[in-house]
Amino acid sequence: MCRPVGRSGLLGSIHAEPRALPVISAVGLSKSYGSTRAVDELSFEVRSGVVTGFLGPNGSGKSTTMRMVMGLDRPTAGSVTINGVGYHDLRWPLREVGALLEAKAVHPGRSAYAHLLSLAQTNAIPRSRVDDVLAMVGLEGVSRRKAGKFSLGMSQRLGIASALLGDPGVLLFDEPINGLDPEGILWVRNLLKSLAAEGRTVFVSSHLMSEMAQTATDLVVIGRGRLISDTSVENFIASNTESTVLVRTPETERLQGVLAAAGLRVAPGADGGLVVTGATAVQVGEAAHAASVMLHELSPQQASLEEVFMDMTSDMVDYHGLTPDAPVDGAPAGAPSGAGAEVGR
Amino acid sequence: MTAIAPTRVTSLPEPSGRRAGLRGELASEWTKLRTVRSTWICLAIIVVAGVGLSALVLSIEAGRWVHLAADERALFDPVRSSQTGLFLAEFVVGVLGALVVTSEYGTGAMRTTLASVPRRTSVLIAKLLVVGAVVLVVAEVTAFASFFVGQAVLLGQGGTSLPAGSTLIDQVHAANVPVYGIGHPGALRAVFFGGLYLVLLAFLACAIGFILRHTAGSISTYVGVLLVLPLIVSILPSSFANSFEKYLPSNLGLGMTAVTTRTTDFAGILLTPWVAAGVLAAYAAAASLLAGWLLVRRDA
Structure with a gap:
């Protein structure tokens, strides 16, 4: 029994310590x-x-990075390794790394089965495995049909099947939910999580922060090819969100003066409310109470991940839409997402 | 610290062999080639067009024999004429050879291929070998069928074999169109080289596909080399063009399919069969080397 070097290394490291060593490691990649x-x-x-989310706006270099991990594009500088070796030195690459780079990267006239069989043959993967992965992604009924007739969602499933073909320990998915219906998105989400739960390394790119918030544990965020953040989703939110408190009162001007006097940063919010930045609801409530100002609403606001992400990458997007980017009515960066609970008098 | 990942149980048996390489890639390329309809359409056209055009050309030549001038009679080569269809089939071979490569670049599937077999030269070699083997079988079938059908057409129109030891003068004065058996000196080689000509062109088309990575560009380049280049050369002053006309791929094909004893008639116009085959093989090898060099160097 001699397992491919990379895989035994991966599993070995999992047993050695609960917190596994990095499997994919990029250094100064350019x-x-x-x-x-x-x-x-x-x-x-x-x-x-x-699951590690690889997040960035469109055109930020995610796909280029993925291709360099796969040994398809040669880095101008720096290097990236999988289990300590470059992709070119993997002995049976499909048995160690599975990838979905482009969903439609299949000859339109070839059947899904023949496509997968041709891939399996390159890495000495048995024919029976082709049927197994087709069943896993729910394409067994259409496996003899031409891939060119597949919908985008079916093509994504075929791409995922090809990634799973070699039962690899490392999986790379470039925008896997593109073109999927809600049911498909849920399926991919659960699949990614279960693959990770089996001890595999799952690296998923997306330009949708909300999607990664639901799927990923770790995050690598890039903008214009540069690293913005490499941390856990939790840390990312905590360290990048400034909490605000939305407060409503019939005596808006008086409260604004009271809060400013208490040293809090306050600004007019939407619909006549006030937005207090850098303070807790307790502080705001106590300040109002001390000045006997009646409150109609006092609710802490948490910026959603999407807002944080938009905020961080707004100057990193190469192609802005024509939407005016001036904030409406001096609202804080991004509209409040938490539905504020009404606070009685 | 209980977050120890469960051990995965893999159902996959151990691979035999050291690493993903030529062996698996050969099987994979064969699967890819046989599972698209365009392959079978191309191969069918090669056989039908090759044999059909040869029979048609020989039928016309046989019917016109009595009207032919002496120099036309002298130049008549029943073997090479029976291979005329290959010069139509060569365009289909080019489409087949280029598509094997460019269809993968067109869809992005080449990335999947190169990710499966990171040793890129194995991908190039496997594609050349698989396309070469398939074209060899089909082209030889076409070449030999063209020969036998062609000679049958000649016989059907009153053609007769010239007795052994006949000279060019005998052929010019022959009452009936001459027919060669496969045992005629040089005939077997000429017919075999007819098939080989298509194999070498398939290599050339495949290499062009790797170099240009684009279907339309590759096929037009291939057609340009075979069809347009001779046109340009024919416009040039003959004192200038004659020296390299014989190195044009299409003329190399004519040289390869000529019967040895008759090549002297073309002295200065065509290369002798073995030299012609060698030059065309050198073209294919040079294009393949350039293709391999680019494939390894360029981003996929």
Whole structure:
């Protein structure tokens, strides 16, 4: 019994210590196209056993990075390894790394079965495994149909089947939920989590923060090819969200003066409310009580992940839409997401 | 500290062999080639067009024999004429050879292929070998069928074999169109080289596909080399063009399919069969080396 080097290393490290060593490790990874730096000095680590979200706006270098991990594009500088070795040195790459890079990367005239069989043959994967993965992604009924006739959702499933083909310990998915219906999205979410729970390393790119908030444990956030953050989802929210308190009162002007006098940062919010930044609801409530101001609402606000992400990457997006980016009515960055509970007098 | 990941039980048996390489990639390329309809359409056209055009050309030549001038009679080669269909089939071979590569670049499937077999030269070699083997079988079937059908057409129109030891003068004065058996000196080689000509062109098309990575660009380049280049050369002053006309791929094909004893008639116009085959093989090898060099160097 001699397992491929990478895999036995991965499983071995899981048994050795609960907190696994990084499986994917990028150091100073850079990619230039002419004078454009698509990926700029990117360093990050991806560990096994959890889903790691790879987040960035469209065009931020996620796919380029994925291709460099896969040994498809040559880095201009830096390097990336999987279980300590470069992709080119993996002996049976499909048995160690499975990837979904582009859903439609299949000859339109070839059946799903033939496509998977041709991949299986390159890495000495038995034919029976093709039927297994087709069943796993729910394509067994259409496996003999031409892949060109597949919907985008079915193509994504076929791409996921090809990633799972070698039963690999490392999985890379580039925007796997694109084109999926809600049922499909839920299926992918659960699949990613269960793959991670089996001890695999799951690295998923997305431009949707909300999606990653529901799926990922760790986050690698990039903008314009640069690393913005490499942390857990929890930490990311905690360290990037400034909590605000929304307060409503019939005596808006008086309360504003009272709060300002108490040294709190206060600004007019939407619909005549006030938004207090950098203070807790307790502080605001006590200050109002001390000045005998009646409150109609006092609710702490938490910025959603999407807002945090938009905020962080707003200057990192290369192509803005034509939407005016001026905030409406001096509302805080991003509208409050938590439905504030009404506070009685 | 209880978060120890459960051990995964893999159902996959151990791979035999050291690493993903040429062996698996050969099987994979064969699967890919046989599972698209365009392959079978191309191969069918090669056989039908190849044999059909050859029979048609020989039928016309046989019918016109009595009207042919002496120099036309002298140049008549029943073997090479029976291989005329290959010069139609060669375009289909080019489409097949290019598509094997460019269809993968067009869809992005080449990335999946190169991720499965990171040793990229194995991918190039496997594609060349699989396409080469398939074209060899089909092209040889076509070449030999063209020969036998062609000679049958000649016989059907009153063609007769010239007795052994006949000279060019005998052929010019022959009352009936001459017919060669496969045992005629050089005939077997000429027919075999007809098939080989298509195999070498398939290599060339495949290599062009890797170099240009685009279906339309690759096929037009291939057609340009075979069809447009000779047109350009024919416009040039003959004193200038004659020296390299014989190195054009299509003329190499004519040289390869000529019967040895008759090549002297083309002295200066065509290369002798073995030299022609060698030059075309050198073209295919040079294009393949460039393709391999680019494949390894470029981003997928």
